[in-house]
Amino acid sequence: MANKAGYEYSELKRRALLAKERLKMGYWQRMCDEKEKALEKIGNSNDNVRLITDLQHEKFKRDEHKALNCEKANEEEEFYVKVCSILENDENSMNPIGQLINRDEFDKMDEGNKQRYILQLARKFGEMRERYYRERNGKSG
Secondary structure, eight states: OBOTTOOBOOHHHHHHHHHHHHHHHTHHHHHHHHHHHHHHHHOOOHHHHHHHHHHHHHHHHHHHHHHHSHHHHHHHHHHHHHHHHHHHHOTTOSOHHHHHOOHHHHHHSOHHHHHHHHHHHHHHHHHHHHHHHHHHHHHHO
16 A cells, blocks of 8 residues: 555554545444344344354454455455355365365475475365355354
């Protein structure tokens, strides 16, 4: 994020500008309205309030990450879409990690890097699978 003169802002300044922009655009009011609608739909129990609050907190973190680091956030969202399609097509897939591997990169790696890549992919898949089920439960409640 840069100003008109091309000067790069510090991390604190960028975050402050993003917070100000969220306030101006009614971000928090939209979040509050979405929370109320979701709670009307699924009920107002303590567990549901916590679920919706957690989902909104995760959404806020993703939105902030996207604003601060757009390219990496887009890659993560693309990965999430792939995980969603795998889980929607076959929840009990025998080899979901194998479906996510980028074969071109994987074939060029040595054995150590292949193992590291697979472990990172498995960790990311686990996180995205968790997010998928949380969001699915929050929407269908």
